Amino acid sequence: MKKIVVDMIPLLSKRTGVGRYLYENITRISKITNDNYSFVYWYGYYSSKIIGIESNSNPQNSLIGYTKKVLDRFTLLKRIARKATRVSAKIRGNEVYDLYWQPNFIPESHIKSKLTVTTVHDLSFHLHPQWHPKERIEYFTQNFFDNIKRSDHIITVSKYIKQEIIDTLNIEADKISVIYNGIDQEIYKEYSDDESKTTADKFNLPNKYILFVGSIEPRKNLINLLRAYINLPESIKNKYPLLLVGYKGWGNDEIYSIIKKNKSHIYYVGYVNDLELAHIYSRASLFIYPSYYEGFGIPPIEAMACATPVIVSNKTSLPEVCGDCALYIEPDNPDDIREKILYILNDKSLQQNLREKGKKWISRYSWDKSAKEHMILFERLLSQ
DSSP: OEEEEEEOGGGGSOSSTHHHHHHHHHHHHHHHOOTTEEEEEESSSEESSOTTOSTTOOGGGSHHHHHHHHHHHOHHHHHHHHHHHHHHHHHHOOOOEEEEEESSSOOOTTSOEEEEEEEOOOOHHHHOGGGSOHHHHHHHHHHHHHHGGGOSEEEESOHHHHHHHHHHHOOOGGGEEEOOOOBOTTTSSOOOTTTTHHHHHHTTOOSSOEEEESOSSGGGOHHHHHHHHHTSOHHHHHHSOEEEESOOOSSOHHHHHHHHHTTTTEEEEEOOOHHHHHHHHHHOSEEEEOOSOOSSOHHHHHHHHTTOOEEEESSTTHHHHHTTSSEEEOTTOHHHHHHHHHHHHTOHHHHHHHHHHHHHHGGGOBHHHHHHHHHHHHHHHHHO
16 A cells, blocks of 8 residues: 655645645545545644535634744744744655655655655746745755755646746756646636525625635735725726635735725725635626736635636736636736726626636636546556
């Protein structure tokens, strides 16, 4: 029997980004794996259980999840805890696994394995450090480049990022596999107003609105979106408020200041659960995602699945992921963003065309497919 160890630390935070990717894949992989493979999970300790796999459980409510939330607030304590965890693991962990999967960029040196597979979601921390907190850049600079060399194979989430990895890290193309992210199409689908009424009432949603979903941080380019929106005709803003949904992020004082000054038209909802988010997508008149840089970009395809017309940035992986099912903008140009918003709001036939194309397009993106492709890759590597 082949033993595979998986770093589960990202699962202990809110399920955005890497945490979402890991949760959706590992819960499915655990169900489709045959008896020739067994999994061990690393949470700072080794376990045979997946914390938070049950739909009614919350991994953040576990002791280690709570501890992680506290440490995230204090950089020095976080560094000390990382070192202590690694020292403890080296003392206690003598087993050599057949394969170690690190879903979060940096393979840990204390986990011993014959093969190491690492998922690199993007290289923004290196290519665009201005879009990340200082502590994150310091950690990646100190740990990523040396440790990534331990990887026998790399998984990434788009062809665009694969090419960046080849160009930046000088890694051979055949050592990199592209496995697209997915969506849960049982949740992300079109809902009627009656089906989504509970969510609409809970958040006091307007009848019509323009929607953005994502962390409130510099990389998402919300400043230019807000500038474009503010310059829309007053009649449009009255009819279509701007709704911002997502984790509070960082580096966003100016964004929150603009929101406060325009609170009659711009609303920040914050973090919501999956079903609530699907309802919010489904009721939106338009979804817009002006991000400067994405390794993949899940929100636009979630919006497509909910039959919402989509506008996205024309940068990085987004054209690859969205195809011809979205309207594209120049993210550095607020005037272009403004004009595209008006264009799509004033063209009902374009809205319908994007809805229909988007619902067909998203059939290629599913977490079931992603999980199967991960396991096929692991099996292939282990058979060599």
